Amino acid sequence: MLCLLKNCRKCNGDLVLDGEEWRCWQCGQYYYPITPITESLDQREEPPNASLTAAIGEIVPSQRKTRVRRSPRNLNSRIVARDRSDSRWWKRNRDVVKYLDQGLSVREISNLVSHGERQVRIIRERLHDLRTNNLEGEALGAVA
Incomplete structure (x- = not known):
């Protein structure tokens, strides 16, 4: 051969x-x-x-490949999916956020809701990140 x-x-x-x-x-x-x-x-x-x-049918150039641009349709679907995911997160964790805003401890919140202490800490960290990275200046809190 x-x-x-x-x-x-x-x-x-x-x-x-x-x-x-x-x-x-x-x-x-x-x-x-x-x-x-x-x-x-x-x-x-x-x-x-x-x-x-x-294999995809394009001629392989000797220079660096150009970056493929996404169509606006794909970007819009990703934005909608992210918004839908965020709204589900807020609905699922509404009680925990409300108790965190009241100033309860992690242990007290985990006793009141069906989440463990670790999940409550993760929710608290994400809420803290959302509040510090909020550029629009709108107040983030429990969703009514």
């Missing part, structure tokens, strides 16, 4: 000629040649150039 090793652009691993395509030995990235492979040994000894394409 003839095994020709080249350089992978993703992980700098070794490329192995696997049939008509190149495959990275370390990470498994596939590279497909644009031009048909000729059987001459002179062309096989050359390093892979921009004539190889990645």
Whole structure:
């Protein structure tokens, strides 16, 4: 078996000629040649150039890859999901936040609600972070 090793652009691993395509030995990235492979040994000894394409169909440039921009639709769905998650958190922890605002200790709150002391401390830390990182200046407290 003839095994020709080249350089992978993703992980700098070794490329192995696997049939008509190149495959990275370390990470498994596939590279497909644009031009048909000729059987001459002179062309096989050359390093892979921009004539190889990645498995996703894009030509692999020698420079740094450009960052993919997300569409506004994806960002909006993430914002909605975050808001929904935050509202569920406020509903679930409304009583704990109310007791924390009253100044009760962690042990007293854990006896009053069905949370352990550790969960009450986590809620207290998140509430403290929300209040210190609040840029709009609106008061954060128990949701009515």
